[in-house]
Amino acid sequence: MTLSEAADRRASIIDGKSIGAAIKSQVAAEILRMRDTIGKQPGLAVVLVGERNDSYSFVRIKMKACDEVGIASSAVELPADCTEDQVIHVVSNLNEDSSIHGIIVQLPLPKHLDGERILNVVNPEKDVDGFHPLNMGSLAMKGREPFFIPCAAKGCIELLLRRGIEMLGKNAVVIGRSKIVGLPVSLLLQRHHATVSVIHSFTKNPQDLTREADIVITDVGVPNMIRGNWLKQGAVVIDAGTNAVKDPNRKHRLRLNGDVCFEEAVQVASAITPVPGGLGPVTISMLLSNTLDSAKRAYTFV
Amino acid sequence: MTLSEAADRRASIIDGKSIGAAIKSQVAAEILRMRDTIGKQPGLAVVLVGERNDSYSFVRIKMKACDEVGIASSAVELPADCTEDQVIHVVSNLNEDSSIHGIIVQLPLPKHLDGERILNVVNPEKDVDGFHPLNMGSLAMKGREPFFIPCAAKGCIELLLRRGIEMLGKNAVVIGRSKIVGLPVSLLLQRHHATVSVIHSFTKNPQDLTREADIVITDVGVPNMIRGNWLKQGAVVIDAGTNAVKDPNRKHRLRLNGDVCFEEAVQVASAITPVPGGLGPVTISMLLSNTLDSAKRAYTFV
Structure with a gap:
């Protein structure tokens, strides 16, 4: 085998950065069209419980990406010692808020909270993380389509x-x-x-x-x-x-x-x-795309 | 290899009949205990749309098995040309009926009906077939438990x-x-x-x-x-x-x-x-067992 044959046999690198950027710019263009046509923009809310540095940094990355494409993003912060009912109350309010099309409960949650119970409360139509069992079940079943x-x-x-x-x-x-x-x-x-x-x-x-x-x-x-x-x-x-x-x-x-x-x-x-x-980079662009899809569905904008 | 060695290598037969019968008699004993203790019995309703011979015979098998263990069973029959809303109306009534702990929509449904939409209406807590996407999603996800x-x-x-x-x-x-x-x-x-x-x-x-x-x-x-x-x-x-x-x-x-x-x-x-x-035979005994579990949950009978 010559050196060039050996080089040929190296795998091609799947460049997530450029694919992610391409998806982001498509999402941004769609959001621009939405604003121009119906004067609306998608909204994403993140619920953040406790002060974990890693969670802060993940949330910051998500919100920055939202900014870049024209999604209005907000974070609701709760103290680490809050109760399950307080978190559920926050999520319920976001469910009712018509300007919010995507809700993320940033994981992991403090150990005293029942994460499954909290995620159950997220409206499946705003569940841009796709972690609601109704969405997971619809993904699993032939002939059904999950919201996310x-x-x-x-x-x-x-x-x-x-x-x-x-x-x-x-x-x-x-x-x-x-x-x-x-x-x-x-x-x-x-x-x-x-x-x-x-x-x-x-x-x-x-x-x-x-x-x-x-x-x-x-x-x-x-x-x-x-x-x-x-x-x-x-x-x-x-x-x-x-x-x-x-x-x-x-x-x-x-x-x-x-x-x-x-x-x-x-x-x-x-x-x-x-x-x-x-x-x-592709994962974050999928979050933006899920949030856009949700807003399109809410406003029946095609 | 001698003949007896050859015979030894034959698989042992898993006798579903006797296993199914054993489960059935356990279910029957539990139902007896339930009747004796709280004066209640489990109830199963089957929704049958159209006149398919195979469906009739499946429903008959299920209802006979219910009889044998002490589950009250009933069938609601609808004509083949009924509307989706009529079926949904029937299912909704069964959802509300506190004497019914299990609801089966007998499949297949006539082609003009949207089966997924109808199955979505079955209360997941009465979905003894386990076909609701919420139950399937909970089955798929670690840390969650489906109702059925x-x-x-x-x-x-x-x-x-x-x-x-x-x-x-x-x-x-x-x-x-x-x-x-x-x-x-x-x-x-x-x-x-x-x-x-x-x-x-x-x-x-x-x-x-x-x-x-x-x-x-x-x-x-x-x-x-x-x-x-x-x-x-x-x-x-x-x-x-x-x-x-x-x-x-x-x-x-x-x-x-x-x-x-x-x-x-x-x-x-x-x-x-x-x-x-x-x-x-084991499948049918699982249906009886699911229906019993549902009634136990409804009556908080342990």
């Missing part, structure tokens, strides 16, 4: 679609089964008629199934867990892991690392998302 | 549990993805920490994945599709197929055949359900 699909999972499929990657009849392996990625992406892949296997911490020899997969989507939270020799030659890899790893050479002595050992996988896969710059 | 799990899927797991078959860490293949068996059983197997692959009509070489499976659950509707050489030695096979096959030697010139080629599979599997007499 969880953003990161929708982002994975968007990346595959925009790269023209066929799902029908392909073997897909999903590693991890969270409501954020693993569960909804396994349901979405099935909607696209892939043959889906879901791998998790109890799976024996996870590499055996993974090695048969044309499409691998990982959401584990263990840096570099998926090695090059887990992958079939030519597989497409979407890495939803965002693991902070110590790195003395970086600012804050941390860097982001995916679940996939990128440098090995890039030699085997045909296409792969980097971390950062892969799924992340 | 679809009876046939619950029956498959009940058979595995009663036979002491370990699911945790086992490879399971589900063939078919209907809301009746495939979808909910794949979610249930995941709850029991099996590694689940879902196979369907677009899957290429379905036998490859199936041959790796410790547990195979089929719900395809194609008689004898799963051959002996699809199975791993020692696999456990649950056959949810009930296919009417022409047979001149039988009454009505028909016999029931599963999706699995039983005579071949029985040589390879370690345990297998026959058709008929496998999943069927």
Whole structure:
């Protein structure tokens, strides 16, 4: 094999930044058209309980993205020691507010609160995170359509679609089964008629199934867990892991690392998302797109 | 190999009839206790639209089973040409009726009716079929509990549990993805920490994945599709197929055949359900058990 052949065999990098930016500009254009036509704009509200630095920073990223495309965003902050009923009261008010089309309850919630009970209260028609069981059930069931699909999972499929990657009849392996990625992406892949296997911490020899997969989507939270020799030659890899790893050479002595050992996988896969710059930017653009869709539905604006 | 060794290697038959009967007698005993203690009994209502012979016969089987255990059952019949609103009106009345703890809308409905819309109206707390998307979503999501799990899927797991078959860490293949068996059983197997692959009509070489499976659950509707050489030695096979096959030697010139080629599979599997007499009787007992659970919840009877 010559050096150039070896280089040819490196996976193409799925550039989430540019795909995310493209979606954002489409969303922005639609919002402009909405404002011009009916004088309305989409509204997103984030409910933030307690003072977690990571949550603050996630909320800031979301609100900044809203600003950029013309979504009116607001955050309702509650103290860490508030009661469940107080949170539910806030969510109920947002349900009633006709200027709000998307409601996010920023997770994780303080441990004394019953998150499932609170998420149940979010109006499924404003549930832009797609975490309401009614939306998850409608996603699972043939012939039904959820109001919203969880953003990161929708982002994975968007990346595959925009790269023209066929799902029908392909073997897909999903590693991890969270409501954020693993569960909804396994349901979405099935909607696209892939043959889906879901791998998790109890799976024996996870590499055996993974090695048969044309499409691998990982959401584990263990840096570099998926090695090059887990992958079939030519597989497409979407890495939803965002693991902070110590790195003395970086600012804050941390860097982001995916679940996939990128440098090995890039030699085997045909296409792969980097971390950062892969799924992340697309996920946030899906949130904007979900909020726009919700406003369009509320105003019957087509 | 001696003849007796060959015989030893035949799968043990999972006798759904006796397991179903055992569950039924447990349900009957609980209902007796309920009547004795609080003077109440569970109530099941079936909504039947149009005059389909197969539906009539399914409804008759369900109502007879209700009688046997002490569930008060009733059927509301509507003409084939009734409107969607008429069906919804009937369902809404049953939702309000405190003597009714389970509501079944017998499927299939006439084509001019929107089944999804009608099933949405069934109160999820009376949805003993488990087909409401809120129940399916709660089944899919970790940390949530549905009010009801679809009876046939619950029956498959009940058979595995009663036979002491370990699911945790086992490879399971589900063939078919209907809301009746495939979808909910794949979610249930995941709850029991099996590694689940879902196979369907677009899957290429379905036998490859199936041959790796410790547990195979089929719900395809194609008689004898799963051959002996699809199975791993020692696999456990649950056959949810009930296919009417022409047979001149039988009454009505028909016999029931599963999706699995039983005579071949029985040589390879370690345990297998026959058709008929496998999943069927357990499914009906799950319906009775769901209805009892609902009445217990309604009357807070423990």
